[in-house]
Amino acid sequence: TRLAAATAPITEGALADGTTVPLMANVGSAKDAPGAVALGAEGVGLFRTEFLFLGATSAPTVEEQTKAYTDVLQAFPGKKVVVRVLDAGADKPLSFLNDAHEENPALGLRGIRALRASEQILRDQLTALAAAQAATEAELYVMAPMIADREETEYFVSLGKELGLERVGAMAEVPSIAVLADQVLEVADFVSIGTNDLTQYTMAADRQLGSVSAMQDPWHPAVLRLVKMLGDAGSSAGKPVGVCGEAAADPGLAVVLVGLGVTSLSMSASAIADVRAELLTVTLDEAKARAARALAATSAAAARQAATV
Numbered sequence: 001t002r003l004a005a006a007t008a009p010i011t012e013g014a015l016a017d018g019t020t021v022p023l024m025a026n027v028g029s030a031k032d033a034p035g036a037v038a039l040g041a042e043g044v045g046l047f048r049t050e051f052l053f054l055g056a057t058s059a060p061t062v063e064e065q066t067k068a069y070t071d072v073l074q075a076f077p078g079k080k081v082v083v084r085v086l087d088a089g090a091d092k093p094l095s096f097l098n099d100a101h102e103e104n105p106a107l108g109l110r111g112i113r114a115l116r117a118s119e120q121i122l123r124d125q126l127t128a129l130a131a132a133q134a135a136t137e138a139e140l141y142v143m144a145p146m147i148a149d150r151e152e153t154e155y156f157v158s159l160g161k162e163l164g165l166e167r168v169g170a171m172a173e174v175p176s177i178a179v180l181a182d183q184v185l186e187v188a189d190f191v192s193i194g195t196n197d198l199t200q201y202t203m204a205a206d207r208q209l210g211s212v213s214a215m216q217d218p219w220h221p222a223v224l225r226l227v228k229m230l231g232d233a234g235s236s237a238g239k240p241v242g243v244c245g246e247a248a249a250d251p252g253l254a255v256v257l258v259g260l261g262v263t264s265l266s267m268s269a270s271a272i273a274d275v276r277a278e279l280l281t282v283t284l285d286e287a288k289a290r291a292a293r294a295l296a297a298t299s300a301a302a303a304r305q306a307a308t309v
Protein backbone atom coordinates (compact mmCIF):
# COMPACT_ATOMS: atom_id res chain seq x y z
CA THR A 1 0.00 0.00 0.00
CA ARG A 2 2.94 2.34 0.60
CA LEU A 3 4.12 1.82 -2.96
CA ALA A 4 0.65 2.54 -4.38
CA ALA A 5 0.39 5.73 -2.36
CA ALA A 6 3.78 6.91 -3.53
CA THR A 7 3.26 6.29 -7.24
CA ALA A 8 -0.39 6.83 -8.15
CA PRO A 9 -1.15 10.22 -9.72
CA ILE A 10 -3.60 12.21 -7.64
CA THR A 11 -5.46 14.99 -9.44
CA GLU A 12 -7.20 17.50 -7.22
CA GLY A 13 -10.94 17.81 -7.59
CA ALA A 14 -11.82 21.32 -8.77
CA LEU A 15 -14.48 23.46 -10.41
CA ALA A 16 -14.03 25.25 -13.76
CA ASP A 17 -12.96 28.43 -11.92
CA GLY A 18 -10.26 26.64 -9.95
CA THR A 19 -12.20 26.30 -6.67
CA THR A 20 -10.82 23.10 -5.17
CA VAL A 21 -13.14 20.36 -3.90
CA PRO A 22 -11.16 17.45 -2.46
CA LEU A 23 -12.58 14.12 -3.66
CA MET A 24 -12.07 11.35 -1.16
CA ALA A 25 -12.94 7.66 -0.84
CA ASN A 26 -15.20 5.77 1.53
CA VAL A 27 -13.39 2.66 2.82
CA GLY A 28 -14.14 -0.23 5.16
CA SER A 29 -10.62 -1.54 5.74
CA ALA A 30 -7.01 -1.31 4.56
CA LYS A 31 -7.92 -3.71 1.74
CA ASP A 32 -9.82 -0.87 0.06
CA ALA A 33 -6.91 1.59 0.20
CA PRO A 34 -4.83 0.66 -2.88
CA GLY A 35 -7.92 0.67 -5.11
CA ALA A 36 -8.98 4.04 -3.72
CA VAL A 37 -5.55 5.52 -4.42
CA ALA A 38 -5.52 4.02 -7.93
CA LEU A 39 -8.90 5.62 -8.66
CA GLY A 40 -7.60 9.04 -7.68
CA ALA A 41 -8.87 9.44 -4.11
CA GLU A 42 -7.20 12.44 -2.47
CA GLY A 43 -7.65 10.81 0.92
CA VAL A 44 -10.34 9.02 2.88
CA GLY A 45 -13.52 10.91 3.77
CA LEU A 46 -15.16 8.03 5.60
CA PHE A 47 -13.50 4.98 7.11
CA ARG A 48 -16.39 2.89 8.45
CA THR A 49 -14.58 1.16 11.34
CA GLU A 50 -17.54 -0.99 12.35
CA PHE A 51 -17.05 -3.02 9.15
CA LEU A 52 -13.86 -4.44 10.72
CA PHE A 53 -15.79 -5.87 13.64
CA LEU A 54 -19.22 -6.88 12.27
CA GLY A 55 -18.71 -10.55 13.13
CA ALA A 56 -16.90 -10.03 16.44
CA THR A 57 -18.54 -11.29 19.62
CA SER A 58 -16.28 -9.34 21.98
CA ALA A 59 -14.91 -5.82 21.80
CA PRO A 60 -11.64 -5.53 19.82
CA THR A 61 -8.49 -4.79 21.82
CA VAL A 62 -6.57 -1.53 21.61
CA GLU A 63 -3.67 -3.43 19.98
CA GLU A 64 -5.73 -5.01 17.23
CA GLN A 65 -7.45 -1.72 16.51
CA THR A 66 -4.16 0.19 16.42
CA LYS A 67 -2.90 -2.20 13.76
CA ALA A 68 -6.06 -1.95 11.64
CA TYR A 69 -6.07 1.87 11.74
CA THR A 70 -2.33 2.13 11.13
CA ASP A 71 -2.72 -0.02 8.01
CA VAL A 72 -5.23 2.45 6.54
CA LEU A 73 -3.40 5.63 7.59
CA GLN A 74 -0.14 4.32 6.13
CA ALA A 75 -1.70 4.18 2.67
CA PHE A 76 -2.28 7.96 2.69
CA PRO A 77 0.90 9.73 3.82
CA GLY A 78 0.35 13.48 4.01
CA LYS A 79 -3.35 13.02 3.12
CA LYS A 80 -6.52 13.52 5.08
CA VAL A 81 -8.11 10.39 6.55
CA VAL A 82 -11.47 10.77 8.28
CA VAL A 83 -12.21 7.89 10.61
CA ARG A 84 -15.66 7.26 11.98
CA VAL A 85 -15.83 5.62 15.38
CA LEU A 86 -18.02 2.52 15.63
CA ASP A 87 -21.49 3.08 14.19
CA ALA A 88 -23.25 0.22 15.90
CA GLY A 89 -26.96 -0.41 15.69
CA ALA A 90 -29.83 -0.42 13.20
CA ASP A 91 -28.42 -1.60 9.83
CA LYS A 92 -24.96 -2.35 11.35
CA PRO A 93 -25.44 -4.22 14.66
CA LEU A 94 -22.37 -5.18 16.71
CA SER A 95 -23.15 -7.85 19.29
CA PHE A 96 -20.71 -6.40 21.84
CA LEU A 97 -22.41 -3.00 21.68
CA ASN A 98 -26.07 -3.68 20.84
CA ASP A 99 -27.49 -6.37 23.06
CA ALA A 100 -31.04 -5.22 23.82
CA HIS A 101 -33.95 -5.92 21.49
CA GLU A 102 -35.42 -2.71 20.14
CA GLU A 103 -38.70 -2.29 18.25
CA ASN A 104 -37.23 0.60 16.21
CA PRO A 105 -33.45 0.17 16.13
CA ALA A 106 -32.95 3.09 13.73
CA LEU A 107 -34.39 5.28 16.49
CA GLY A 108 -32.67 3.42 19.29
CA LEU A 109 -29.34 3.16 21.05
CA ARG A 110 -27.11 3.47 17.99
CA GLY A 111 -24.01 5.41 16.97
CA ILE A 112 -22.71 7.82 19.61
CA ARG A 113 -25.57 6.85 21.94
CA ALA A 114 -24.44 3.21 22.09
CA LEU A 115 -20.79 4.22 22.51
CA ARG A 116 -21.63 6.58 25.32
CA ALA A 117 -23.47 3.80 27.11
CA SER A 118 -20.29 1.64 26.81
CA GLU A 119 -17.71 4.39 27.21
CA GLN A 120 -14.72 2.10 27.70
CA ILE A 121 -15.18 0.77 24.17
CA LEU A 122 -15.13 4.34 22.85
CA ARG A 123 -12.08 5.20 24.96
CA ASP A 124 -10.22 2.16 23.63
CA GLN A 125 -11.02 3.10 20.06
CA LEU A 126 -9.92 6.73 20.48
CA THR A 127 -6.73 5.55 22.21
CA ALA A 128 -5.97 3.20 19.30
CA LEU A 129 -6.62 6.00 16.80
CA ALA A 130 -4.24 8.34 18.62
CA ALA A 131 -1.58 5.61 18.58
CA ALA A 132 -2.11 5.05 14.84
CA GLN A 133 -1.79 8.78 14.22
CA ALA A 134 1.48 8.89 16.14
CA ALA A 135 2.86 6.03 14.04
CA THR A 136 1.96 7.43 10.60
CA GLU A 137 2.03 10.55 8.46
CA ALA A 138 -1.62 10.80 7.44
CA GLU A 139 -3.67 13.75 8.69
CA LEU A 140 -6.17 12.04 10.99
CA TYR A 141 -9.69 13.40 11.52
CA VAL A 142 -12.04 11.49 13.83
CA MET A 143 -15.83 11.81 13.86
CA ALA A 144 -18.78 10.20 15.60
CA PRO A 145 -21.98 8.99 13.96
CA MET A 146 -25.53 10.05 14.88
CA ILE A 147 -24.63 13.18 16.84
CA ALA A 148 -27.83 15.13 17.52
CA ASP A 149 -26.79 18.36 19.24
CA ARG A 150 -24.06 20.44 20.79
CA GLU A 151 -24.02 18.59 24.10
CA GLU A 152 -23.23 15.30 22.35
CA THR A 153 -20.64 17.08 20.22
CA GLU A 154 -18.94 18.54 23.31
CA TYR A 155 -18.90 15.11 24.94
CA PHE A 156 -17.23 13.50 21.94
CA VAL A 157 -14.82 16.33 21.12
CA SER A 158 -13.60 16.65 24.70
CA LEU A 159 -13.10 12.89 25.08
CA GLY A 160 -11.21 12.75 21.77
CA LYS A 161 -8.93 15.63 22.75
CA GLU A 162 -8.36 14.17 26.22
CA LEU A 163 -7.15 10.97 24.54
CA GLY A 164 -4.74 12.81 22.25
CA LEU A 165 -6.63 13.48 19.02
CA GLU A 166 -6.20 16.81 17.25
CA ARG A 167 -9.16 17.08 14.88
CA VAL A 168 -12.48 15.86 16.18
CA GLY A 169 -15.86 16.33 14.53
CA ALA A 170 -19.42 15.17 14.10
CA MET A 171 -21.34 13.40 11.40
CA ALA A 172 -24.52 15.20 10.40
CA GLU A 173 -27.12 12.51 9.82
CA VAL A 174 -29.84 13.45 12.29
CA PRO A 175 -31.91 16.49 11.24
CA SER A 176 -31.50 18.15 14.65
CA ILE A 177 -27.79 18.69 14.06
CA ALA A 178 -28.54 20.65 10.89
CA VAL A 179 -31.06 22.82 12.70
CA LEU A 180 -28.42 23.44 15.39
CA ALA A 181 -25.47 23.63 13.00
CA ASP A 182 -24.22 27.00 14.29
CA GLN A 183 -24.06 25.69 17.87
CA VAL A 184 -22.41 22.42 16.86
CA LEU A 185 -19.77 24.12 14.72
CA GLU A 186 -18.70 26.21 17.72
CA VAL A 187 -17.29 23.03 19.25
CA ALA A 188 -16.68 20.59 16.38
CA ASP A 189 -13.53 21.00 14.27
CA PHE A 190 -15.45 19.80 11.23
CA VAL A 191 -18.73 18.21 10.15
CA SER A 192 -19.34 15.47 7.60
CA ILE A 193 -22.86 14.98 6.31
CA GLY A 194 -24.08 11.39 6.02
CA THR A 195 -26.82 11.86 3.46
CA ASN A 196 -28.02 8.25 3.66
CA ASP A 197 -29.19 8.57 7.24
CA LEU A 198 -29.94 12.28 6.98
CA THR A 199 -32.42 11.45 4.19
CA GLN A 200 -33.87 8.50 6.12
CA TYR A 201 -34.52 10.61 9.20
CA THR A 202 -35.67 13.74 7.38
CA MET A 203 -38.19 11.84 5.29
CA ALA A 204 -39.01 9.26 8.00
CA ALA A 205 -38.36 6.57 5.39
CA ASP A 206 -36.44 3.42 6.39
CA ARG A 207 -33.36 3.23 4.18
CA GLN A 208 -33.65 -0.56 4.04
CA LEU A 209 -37.33 -0.74 3.11
CA GLY A 210 -38.06 -1.09 -0.59
CA SER A 211 -41.66 0.08 -0.28
CA VAL A 212 -40.55 3.58 0.79
CA SER A 213 -37.39 3.78 -1.32
CA ALA A 214 -38.87 6.57 -3.45
CA MET A 215 -38.84 8.74 -0.30
CA GLN A 216 -35.17 7.91 0.32
CA ASP A 217 -33.95 10.46 -2.23
CA PRO A 218 -31.24 12.95 -1.22
CA TRP A 219 -32.38 15.28 -4.00
CA HIS A 220 -35.43 16.10 -1.87
CA PRO A 221 -35.43 19.84 -1.20
CA ALA A 222 -36.06 19.13 2.50
CA VAL A 223 -32.70 17.35 2.64
CA LEU A 224 -30.99 19.99 0.51
CA ARG A 225 -32.21 22.77 2.81
CA LEU A 226 -30.68 20.99 5.79
CA VAL A 227 -27.41 20.63 3.85
CA LYS A 228 -27.52 24.37 3.18
CA MET A 229 -27.94 25.11 6.89
CA LEU A 230 -24.81 23.07 7.57
CA GLY A 231 -22.89 24.62 4.66
CA ASP A 232 -23.78 28.15 5.77
CA ALA A 233 -22.79 27.43 9.37
CA GLY A 234 -19.51 25.90 8.21
CA SER A 235 -18.60 28.92 6.14
CA SER A 236 -19.52 31.32 8.99
CA ALA A 237 -17.38 29.31 11.38
CA GLY A 238 -14.59 28.83 8.82
CA LYS A 239 -14.72 25.05 9.30
CA PRO A 240 -14.96 22.25 6.73
CA VAL A 241 -18.31 20.64 6.00
CA GLY A 242 -18.03 17.53 3.81
CA VAL A 243 -20.49 14.99 2.49
CA CYS A 244 -19.75 11.27 2.81
CA GLY A 245 -23.13 9.73 1.94
CA GLU A 246 -24.10 8.23 -1.40
CA ALA A 247 -25.33 11.63 -2.61
CA ALA A 248 -21.71 12.64 -3.20
CA ALA A 249 -21.40 9.92 -5.86
CA ASP A 250 -24.15 11.43 -8.05
CA PRO A 251 -22.31 13.90 -10.30
CA GLY A 252 -25.26 16.28 -10.74
CA LEU A 253 -25.99 16.27 -7.02
CA ALA A 254 -22.30 16.71 -6.20
CA VAL A 255 -22.42 20.05 -8.02
CA VAL A 256 -25.49 21.10 -6.03
CA LEU A 257 -23.86 20.08 -2.74
CA VAL A 258 -20.85 22.25 -3.53
CA GLY A 259 -23.25 25.07 -4.40
CA LEU A 260 -24.80 24.64 -0.94
CA GLY A 261 -21.45 25.20 0.76
CA VAL A 262 -20.06 21.68 1.03
CA THR A 263 -16.24 21.79 0.93
CA SER A 264 -15.28 18.15 0.17
CA LEU A 265 -16.95 15.01 -1.14
CA SER A 266 -16.35 11.39 -0.19
CA MET A 267 -17.76 8.42 -2.09
CA SER A 268 -17.12 4.90 -3.36
CA ALA A 269 -13.81 5.27 -5.17
CA SER A 270 -15.38 4.01 -8.40
CA ALA A 271 -17.51 7.18 -8.59
CA ILE A 272 -14.64 9.67 -8.25
CA ALA A 273 -13.77 9.99 -11.96
CA ASP A 274 -17.32 10.90 -13.03
CA VAL A 275 -17.78 13.37 -10.18
CA ARG A 276 -14.41 14.98 -10.93
CA ALA A 277 -15.37 15.39 -14.62
CA GLU A 278 -18.75 16.97 -13.79
CA LEU A 279 -17.31 19.44 -11.25
CA LEU A 280 -14.90 20.70 -13.92
CA THR A 281 -17.84 21.82 -16.06
CA VAL A 282 -19.20 24.46 -13.62
CA THR A 283 -17.97 27.54 -11.79
CA LEU A 284 -18.85 28.12 -8.14
CA ASP A 285 -21.42 30.73 -9.23
CA GLU A 286 -23.03 28.19 -11.56
CA ALA A 287 -23.05 25.56 -8.81
CA LYS A 288 -24.76 28.07 -6.50
CA ALA A 289 -27.34 28.90 -9.17
CA ARG A 290 -28.13 25.20 -9.63
CA ALA A 291 -28.36 24.77 -5.87
CA ALA A 292 -30.78 27.70 -5.63
CA ARG A 293 -33.04 26.13 -8.25
CA ALA A 294 -32.97 22.76 -6.47
CA LEU A 295 -33.79 24.38 -3.12
CA ALA A 296 -36.85 26.07 -4.64
CA ALA A 297 -38.21 22.84 -6.16
CA THR A 298 -41.16 21.08 -4.54
CA SER A 299 -40.05 17.46 -4.98
CA ALA A 300 -36.90 15.39 -5.41
CA ALA A 301 -37.71 14.79 -9.08
CA ALA A 302 -38.30 18.49 -9.69
CA ALA A 303 -35.05 19.41 -7.91
CA ARG A 304 -33.12 16.94 -10.01
CA GLN A 305 -34.63 18.35 -13.18
CA ALA A 306 -34.18 21.98 -12.18
CA ALA A 307 -30.51 21.47 -11.36
CA THR A 308 -29.62 19.33 -14.35
CA VAL A 309 -29.88 21.58 -17.36
Ligand code: PEP
Pocket (backbone or CB within 6 Å): 046, 048, 087, 173, 193, 194, 195, 196, 197, 198, 244, 245, 246
Ligand atom coordinates in the same frame (compact mmCIF):
# COMPACT_ATOMS: atom_id res chain seq x y z
C1 PEP B 1 -24.67 7.97 5.88
O1 PEP B 1 -25.55 7.70 6.70
O2 PEP B 1 -24.86 8.70 4.88
C2 PEP B 1 -23.32 7.44 6.03
C3 PEP B 1 -22.31 7.89 5.30
O3 PEP B 1 -23.12 6.44 6.92
P1 PEP B 1 -23.66 4.94 6.71
O4 PEP B 1 -24.15 4.81 5.30
O5 PEP B 1 -22.53 4.05 7.03
O6 PEP B 1 -24.77 4.88 7.73
Ligand code: MG
Pocket (backbone or CB within 6 Å): 145, 173, 194, 196, 197
Ligand atom coordinates in the same frame (compact mmCIF):
# COMPACT_ATOMS: atom_id res chain seq x y z
MG1 MG C 1 -25.05 6.81 8.57
